C-alpha cells in the first residue's frame with residue numbers, strides 16, 4: 001500500500017472541488033450547498049391566495065412566489081439532480097401545509113391524508129424517483145415535529161398527517177405551457193384518477209392536495225375532482241410556490 005503524502009490528499013480534494021464545485025443555486029455563492037438567504041426565501045411564512053374557478057371555501061396556501069431565488073432552487077432540485085435541496089424546500093411546503101391544515105375544517109378524529117399531484121412516468125425516470133411525493137413526506141415529517149401542530153390544526157390529534165400517493169394519470173395530456181386557464185382545465189378534465197388500490201383508503205377521508213408549483217390551479221382542481229369522485233373530502237390545497245403575481249404573493253427577486 002503506497003503511503004500518500006497529506007499534501008497530495010489535500011491537493012486531490014482541491015481538484016475535486018474544482019471538478020464538482022458546490023454552489024448555492026439561488027445566488028451562485030460558492031462553497032455552500034444553499035446559503036441562508038436563499039434558504040429563507042423558500043421557507044415561508046405561508047400566505048393565502050384565491051384561485052379562479054375553484055370551489056368556494058378551499059384553502060390555497062403557498063410559501064413563496066415562483067420566480068428569482070425560489071424558481072432557481074426548485075429547478076435545481078427538480079431537473080438538475082440537486083435532491084439535497086429537498087430539506088429547505090420541505091420547510092416551505094411544511095409551512096403551507098400547516099396553514100392549509102389549520103384553515104381546513106377537517107375530521108378531528110382521523111389523520112389528514114396528504115395527496116401529492118402525481119408525477120408522470122417519464123419525469124420519474126428522468127429524475128430518478130417521485131420527487132414530489134418525497135418532498136411531501138419530508139414536509140409532513142417537518143410539520144409533524146412542529147410543536148402544537150395537531151391541536152392547532154384541530155386534526156388528527158396524536159395522529160400525524162399521512163402522505164398517500166393516491167392519484168395516477170388516467171390518460172396523456174398536452175403540455176400545459178401556452179394554454180389558457182380554460183384550455184388547461186379542458187386539457188386536464190378526467191386526466192387523473194384514484195389508483196384502484198387507494199379507493200377504499202380515500203373514501204370518506206379528509207385530503208389536502210399538494211404540489212411544488214401552482215399556476216392556474218387546474219392540475220390541483222383535477223386532482224381534487226378525482227379524489228372527490230371517489231368519496232374523498234378535499235379540504236384544501238398547498239404548494240411550495242405560486243407563479244401568480246398578485247398582492248400578497250412575496251416577490252423574491254434575489255440577484256435577478
Ligand SMILES: [Zn+2]
Nearest residue numbers: 024027035038
Ligand atoms: Zn444563495
